[in-house]
Amino acid sequence: MSPFFTIDFWKDQYGNMASVVGLVISLVGFFITIVGVTKAKNSAEQAKEISNNLLHQLGTRLFLGNIGEAIRLLNDLRADCRSKSWERAIYHGEHLQRLLISLIESPYLIQVEQTQITSAIDDLTLLLRRIESDIDKSKTTQLTSAHKRFFGIYQNSSST
Template sequence: MDQFQESLLAWEPLLTTYGNLASIVGLILTLMGFAFTAWKIIQTRRSAEEATRIAKGAIAQISTRLFSNQIADGVRLASGLRDTCRMEQWERAIDRCERLRLLLASVVEDPNIKPDEGDYISESIDDLGLILRRLEEITRGGRATSLSPNMREVLDNLTITLGRLDSRLKNAALEIDNG
């Protein structure tokens, strides 16, 4: 053996010990890095889930407010329809009746409406169709000269029901704002 190999053999136990120690330290650092990465992934996932929950809540709140605005428009249209019929402004009544039917058709399936309210709105859409035909007959100079008492009652009840729905939605919005 030459002198270089002999000096290596003399250092071998020390190098082996430090090499093993370095391997263990490297393994520990790798495991710590893996644990830190896993913890960050879990933390990021929780943050993403929280952001999704907050976004869904905001979307639901905006949807409810938009729906509430539609119902408030419906109250105004129903009230305006009643008033134009009382004043015998048939052309304006036809316009309001058509707009009210379209509005009700757009909200009847909204998740903010209770099942019984949805049923009532569906019936009201049909009733408004009959009222619209009567109004068109009046403007053509047909036999009918005004709405029947039943039709006026339908308009009164629809206005009241939409007013109640509007009130319920506004109260719910206040609870959300204060909640």
């Protein structure tokens, strides 16, 4: 046996031990990585769930706020009609109409409620057209009487 054989044997044995130690370290590192990825995945899922819950709560509050605003506008419209403040009635009616249109597609409404809101929008449209028509007729009547007064004054002054 040569002395080189014994040196090669020890080199190979140390090399084998280093390979085994490297394998063990790699396996431990792989395990730690898997645990970290799993924790990150769970954390991401929890964050997603929390954000979805917050979005749902925010959407619900916004929806309820819009319903409250619609009720307020409807009460204002009713009061404007009772006091014959037609321009304000049109303003409140158009604002209510836009708000109801935005509510139709809400995921918080069932089909029957969406149909009722659509019907309310149609009724509101007819009401606003009627108010605008009455305002136009009133202005025409006022203009006609003003013209008659003007021309009556003009005719009286020219005949004297």
